[in-house]
Amino acid sequence: MKDCIFCKIVSGEIPCFKIYEDDFVLAFLDIENDAYGHTLVISKKHYESLVTCDGTTLSRVFDAVKKIGNHYVKNCGFDGFNVFNNTSAAAAQSVMHFHVHIIPRKENDNIIVSNRMIGKGEFNEADGKLESLTICKNTEKTELEQVCEKLRMPQEKVVLDDENCVVLYTDGACSGNPGAGGWAAILSHKGVVKTLSGGEKDTTNNRMELLGVINGLEATKKGETVKVFSDSAYVVNAFNQNWIENWQRKGWHSASGGEVLNKELWLKLVALVKERDVEFNKVKGHSDNALNNRCDALAREEVAKLQE
Ligand code: 5GP
Numbered sequence: 322m323k324d325c326i327f328c329k330i331v332s333g334e335i336p337c338f339k340i341y342e343d344d345f346v347l348a349f350l351d352i353e354n355d356a357y358g359h360t361l362v363i364s365k366k367h368y369e370s371l372v373t374c375d376g377t378t379l380s381r382v383f384d385a386v387k388k389i390g391n392h393y394v395k396n397c398g399f400d401g402f403n404v405f406n407n408t409s410a411a412a413a414q415s416v417m418h419f420h421v422h423i424i425p426r427k428e429n430d431n432i433i434v435s436n437r438m439i440g441k442g443e444f445n446e447a448d449g450k451l452e453s454l455t456i457c458k459n460t461e462k463t464e465l466e467q468v469c470e471k472l473r474m475p476q477e478k479v480v481l482d483d484e485n486c487v488v489l490y491t492d493g494a495c496s497g498n499p500g501a502g503g504w505a506a507i508l509s510h511k512g513v514v515k516t517l518s519g520g521e522k523d524t525t526n527n528r529m530e531l532l533g534v535i536n537g538l539e540a541t542k543k544g545e546t547v548k549v550f551s552d553s554a555y556v557v558n559a560f561n562q563n564w565i566e567n568w569q570r571k572g573w574h575s576a577s578g579g580e581v582l583n584k585e586l587w588l589k590l591v592a593l594v595k596e597r598d599v600e601f602n603k604v605k606g607h608s609d610n611a612l613n614n615r616c617d618a619l620a621r622e623e624v625a626k627l628q629e
Pocket residue numbers: 326335337338349350351352353361406407413414415416417
């Protein structure tokens with residue numbers, strides 16, 4: 322939204338002290354600096370408040386809140402954290418872009434948390450803040466920069482062997498579009514890795530991306546939790562940006578009116594997703610993600626087989 326401060330932070334127009342970022346969420350330090358590490362977790366997409374935010378985004382924001390809070394306790398020396406949200410002006414929401422506040426806490430820190438945090442001038446520094454804030458005053462760096470360096474979350478590592486879920490990497494490749502295509506899926510669960518791949522003579526890249534996920538999910542059990550990692554914006558956004566809901570609402574017609582391309586594959590995939598707890602994650606393709614690269618190589622091998 323044009324005049325929204327937080328949208329400008331998301332777009333980079335206004336700088337921030339970033340703590341965490343993923344496809345849905347951005348977390349950064351509150352400019353007020355009224356409590357050490359006061360963090361705002363916001364949806365990247367503009368929603369005026371918690372009540373207008375869609376369910377998927379809401380759950381991703383709270384997933385991030387959980388991750389960041391955990392990180393503050395596990396890695397940054399805090400003992401706990403408060404989480405709060407102000408909805409509507411009457412409840413002191415001042416920025417009309419959905420956000421959640423995190424206040425990292427130490428035992429006996431004497432911080433008084435309220436929906437209007439007590440500002441700097443109003444409370445005793447020794448009572449309300451951790452020592453490290455004063456220590457960094459002599460350096461050239463601003464306090465917030467220093468706090469941010471201490472609290473920032475490391476870039477997430479490749480997820481493999483998450484105890485509670487199946488990790489599924491997929492990729493598709495196509496020589497010419499349309500042309501000979503290949504797909505691959507690498508499933509990993511509790512140390513067991515399964516690799517699947519296949520190809521088709523006359524197909525498209527998007528169909529191969531879809532088949533990678535479909536075949537991967539078909540190898541999982543109904544009811545299982547599956548984290549899918551794909552470099553296909555086509556596949557990931559369809560689930561994470563409500564394309565599918567929109568297509569369903571319009572009887573599987575796209576915005577331009579025609580029937581949604583690859584409808585039969587989408588229907589298959591939607592059915593598989595419905596029977597499982599699936600999370601879609603976008604990874605950068607052709608970069609340093611080992612499993613994504615392995616899938617890419619397998620898919621290309623399938624293409625090569627068809628061209629022999
Ligand atoms: P609310 O009162 O709406 O729950 O919280 C909005 C928060 O955004 C306030 O705590 C305020 O300090 C913070 N805030 C407002 N403008 C900016 C900004 O430009 N940068 C950052 N980092 N925080 C901001």
